[in-house]
Amino acid sequence: MKKVVFFGAPDKSHLLLVLGKLLTALERKVLIVDSTFAQSMQGYLPQLEFGCSLREFEGIDVATGLITSAQLERSLLEAEGEAAYDVMLLDTDHTEFVKGRELPGYDKRVWCSNFNRMGMQTNANLMQRLCLHEAEGQPLTFYKLNAPTLPTAIPESYIDSVLPQQAVRWEDTVFRFPLDERDMSVELDNQHHGRIDIRRLSGAYRRTVLDMLQQLFDCDSKAARRGWARSRKACVSGNFCERR
Template identity: 30%
Template structure:
């Protein structure tokens, strides 16, 4: 079982749902964990606010409403399951307190997902400062960078990185940029209201970025990743 932690002060649902869908399309068992108090993923799934705490959605399981990771593991155990039964667990972290020390230090990947607005960048720095205070052993940890809804602007990667570069983190030099596109936004919004995920309708540029990110995270080869994306294209909820 591999687990990835995505942290950052922006809406990460779109990205994580696409990643989970692609992983599931390659016959992997996936658990996506929503740590938000607002239960945001239930709305993205078209569920009622009092829905099941662990629900199947588009080939993966989505967990919402748990106080912390140990609470989640207890619920899985009571249901005759285990976190170890999943090939991949994706945590959408709003703060470091949801996960315990071993969860953070044992993460196969930690990914900083941020928008380019000043609030998201400043808040992201605050999150990492708090995280390092909670878990000092994360000093020197390698962290990937993903910029959501990136646009052509004078905000260079050097400038964006300056918000967090002084922290004792080993930041990967190259950031993954998710391009802002009106059509992609429409696909996400329509998917939320229809209760589905439709990767087939997003732009080729977005698919290329997803393929690149999946390859980096899973270490799959290009052929396998493209095959998983094509299969995710065809699958419907």
């Protein structure tokens, strides 16, 4: 099973659901784990069920309310464990689930940032608590994800300067999601309709997501585009986009 962890303060729930939807369209069995303090993933599910739970949504298995990996293991007992999945996407903004010596067990690691001042401080504290010096084979590689990006006099390099000096090697690729009212509208619509409809997402959003499929999940460009086309078609036919 390929495991990808997304660290950081910004809300990543909608993005992970979109990625999960595209991977499902490519016939991969996907598990998304929300191990954040805010539990924002709950806002996209048709029924709010706070607490630890594992449920199916749009062909994706979504685990919410989890803080530790032991809680996930208990939730997966009825689902044949991790072996039941091809891909696991972990969203976390703390270090109770994974840190230090466990990090090399993840195939890809994505560091998520924005220019929110409090979010930058939260990320700096998180980086410090990750104990990256404990990881074997350091320095560990991380991709950067900036969302949203918007015109500002503050350079992106300032985000890195706030982080503590750690054993990190940044990948050359940076995933950027420009602030776009269409994308914000789609996120809100998907929340209130209990679905993941990708049809009205902006071209910039689409290009970045397709790039992520290629960089993080070993999809070639043709497969990535095929996943997008299948997901759009499913939304048109109503296979995945009806409230459950």
